[in-house]
Amino acid sequence: MEYGRKWMDKLSVEQVKIELLHTAYGNSDIFFAKLDPRTLFIWYSYFGITPWFLHNEYILLGMLLFMLVTTYFAKISPLIMLILSLGLLGQGGSLLIIALFFGGNWATLMPLFILTVKLMVISLASITVFCSMNPTQLSNGLLKIGVPGQVSFSIAYGYRMLPTLVEEYHHVFQSFRLRGKAPEKRGFLYIRTISYFVKLAVMSFYPLLLSTAKRARTTVEALETKGSMYGFNHPEVKKLKLKTLKMKKRDYLFLIASFLYVVLLFVYFY
Amino acid sequence: MQPIIELRNVTYQYPGANTPVLRDVNLTIEKGDFVAILGGNGSGKSTMCKLFNGLIPHYYVGDLSGKVTVNSRSTLDHKVSDFSKTVGYVYQDFENQIVSPRVLEDASFAPLHFGLPDFEERGIRALEVVGLLEHRDEFVWQLSGGQKHLLALASILSLNPDIIIIDEPSAQLDPQHAREIYKLLQKLNKEEGKTIIVIEHHTEFVAEFANTVILMNQGSIEFKLPVVKALNEIELLEQHQIFPPQVTQAAAKCFPHKEQLPITIRESLDLFERGGQMEEEVSSPGPEREVIVQYDKVCYSYQTITKKKKRVLHDINLTINEGDYIALVGNNGAGKSTLMRLLTGLIKQEIGNVFLGGKDIRKTTPEKLAERITYIYQNPEQMFIDDSVEKDIGFYLRARKHPQTEKIVNQLVEQFHLKELKKRDSRLLSGGQQRRASLAIGMGMNPQIMLLDEPTANLDISTRKQVSRLLAQLKSQLKAVVIATHDMQLACEFANRIIVMHEGRIIHDGDKYSVYANQWLLKKAGLYPPQIFTLSKELEWKHPVFSVEEFVQQYERREVSYGVWT
Secondary structure, three states: OHHHHHHHHHOOHHHHHHHHHHHHHOOOOOOHHHOOHHHHHHHHHHHOOHHHHOOOHHHHHHHHHHHHHHHHHOOOOHHHHHHHHHHHHHHHHHHHHHHHHOOOOHHHHHHHHHHHHHHHHHHHHHHHHHHHOOHHHHHHHHHHOOOOHHHHHHHHHHHHHHHHHHHHHHHHHHHHHHHOOOOOOOOHHHHHHHHHHHHHHHHOHHHHHHHHHHHHHHHHHHHHHOOHHHHHHOHHHHHHHOOOOOOOHHHHHHHHHHHHHHHHHHHHHO | OOEEEEEEEEEEEOOOOOOOOEEEEEEEEEOOOEEEEEEOOOOOHHHHHHHHOOHHHHOOOOEEEEEEEEOOEEOOOOOHHHHHOOEEEEOOOHHHHOOOOEHHHHHOHHHHHOOOOOHHHHHHHHHHHHOOHHHOOOEHHHOOHHHHHHHHHHHHHOOOOOEEEEEOHHHHOOHHHHHHHHHHHHHHHHHHOOEEEEEOOOHHHHHHHOOEEEEEEOOEEEEEEEHHHHHHOHHHHHHOOOOOOHHHHHHHHHOOOOOOOOOOHHHHHHHOOOOOOOOOOOOOOOOOOOEEEEEEEEEEEEEOOOOOEEEEEEEEEEEEEOOOEEEEEOOOOOOHHHHHHHHHOOOOOOEEEEEEOOEEHHHOOHHHHOOOEEEEOOOHHHHOOOOOHHHHHHHHHHHOOOOOHHHHHHHHHHHOOOHHHOOOOHHHOOHHHHHHHHHHHHHOOOOOEEEEEOOOOOOOHHHHHHHHHHHHHHHHHOOEEEEEOOOHHHHHHHOOEEEEEEOOEEEEEEOHHHHHOOHHHHHHHOOOOOHHHHHHHHOOOOOOOOOHHHHHHHHHHHHHHHHHHO
């Protein structure tokens, strides 16, 4: 029980908020954060897509190794890794059980294994790229490759609002706790306690939506007076905004190194 | 002086509304003036300010007639973005006007989006003016409330507008930060010739800083007068639920036939005679009382985004007894809310123990603690979890299947004057109504102890008085009350014990007399006593007073006794 409580303390809404913010903004000192967003887009467009078309397990494993290294250097938060592994294990595991149930045999294991490796490569590549760019970099990068200003701005703004929203959610959640009644008995396997919290977690969204809608009015007016509409319609503003984006030596080096590694994989195992 | 804003026969009606919010307004504001707009809720103050920057008619459609000229340009013929460089507007809910994650990014957002190549220098310069330059690389959510307000101001200053409009700065900020903002506005007004327009309820700030006062009533201009004349219109102001500075109120009562009353302490010193106050008895402390809550060497830290721990409470020792009505005062960030929230069980101390009725509260769930202690949030909206006032008040009782839920809810609805509102969604009520609803929700939990976080913040003065009255009524129903507040008038009227906090420590635990006798304490904790207290002190009274009534009473008694002697 003592253990359970400790675990609950760790998994508080507050903790989730800190992890999210840390993932979004907290790692500006890692290598990937210093790259130009375009480099990361190019890199991702290879490692995020090609694994689907590869069936050679050695090449896939080689890529996975590379991804593990990049993920390690991107200093991804443990929470994200936990969610990812739960997802992968859950999916692979359930597919395996279903396959066995419907008359498959252990030979199904191999294709499932390949699928899982593919998924891992893609997920780790996504995590590396999107967790190392902070939202401003991401939004500027998208703007540079021709995504409309409104879209790229929404991403940066969404992140700006994230902590406020989580905080608001947290307050509402706590209000529910302070006025509600927790079940007297925990139930088998904590089932009552868990269902109580799940119910609160869902119900807390409803008040949140309403109060957010109210806030948005000031924001929209402020954006109007701060010239965001003007900015979206004038190309010179875009130029001004992206002045600082530059491909540097380390961008090219990183791309070349990745390319060489992939070539090596193919030459060796194909 | 040259006019910078001119309104000619302006009438405006929001789309979907039945009556106009502005009726036939004629107004001229001169360049370089410092204008305060007074008026009750719903008198059209904010709407009028939205005319000045073109949001009406370009952003809000609706029926507009008449002519609005700003900086000799008609708002009809120019776009909102054309006026942004002339008019800057800091909203009442300024947090929502900050759109970028980092401080400097937000300060230079507007010049960047208007395509000005020196956007970054402009942002830096604006941050320098408001004194936020050292925070330039921080995230906006790391800033305190006062700093966020300064950032919102910096973000409009970066376009170097001629006119700056600020909506109710003193309602949102603690008195010290409000004063800082006003000083800054005064500097911008005097040194750079900016035209300043503030919407303000707090007449003491108006008296000290503004030159011209506009009083609005139901969409029309009641008057536009120089500040001294305006604040002397005591009856007219009070009709509109606006209270002149305390010194003016006192002077009006002591010298009913005087033509021009003082509006600041300095002016009133010439009017009132010094010294000679009668002796007052000071009540002695009552008998020993039951201990309800005890904090024993409590420390609390939270984790920041960089995963470092930040300690906000240091070694707190505190006992709350039955019959304690405590005001917890001190600047924002002094740890007042944290101290109270520890009692709810929602956050847990890092070191030390908190006992409620002798039991360690760490061993009790928040749901159980809530049956004895109620916490009223600073922002009432965070307490609204159901879809009507009535249901919100009954939520706690229903969760516990209380047999008399309906009866109790009806009583509370009555007590907090919510009868007409009980079917409405709490989130759509006005600020004062929301506050009353949140108090009713708290009392619906039938607590022994009530903790209130800034119960009078964001309220206009008349609503504030109403809430103070309600709080005074609650005393008899509760064993103890703790109020965290910046409102020193409330603290003096309500509390029998005042605890001063500063940077996570309790630096004083006494009553209003001991707090205000201590100059060092006031300065350190950023506390401003009620104006009438300062006046009585300046008049060298032995026992300074805390309310206008007390002042008038004592001043008159003194005159009587003078008469006897001479």
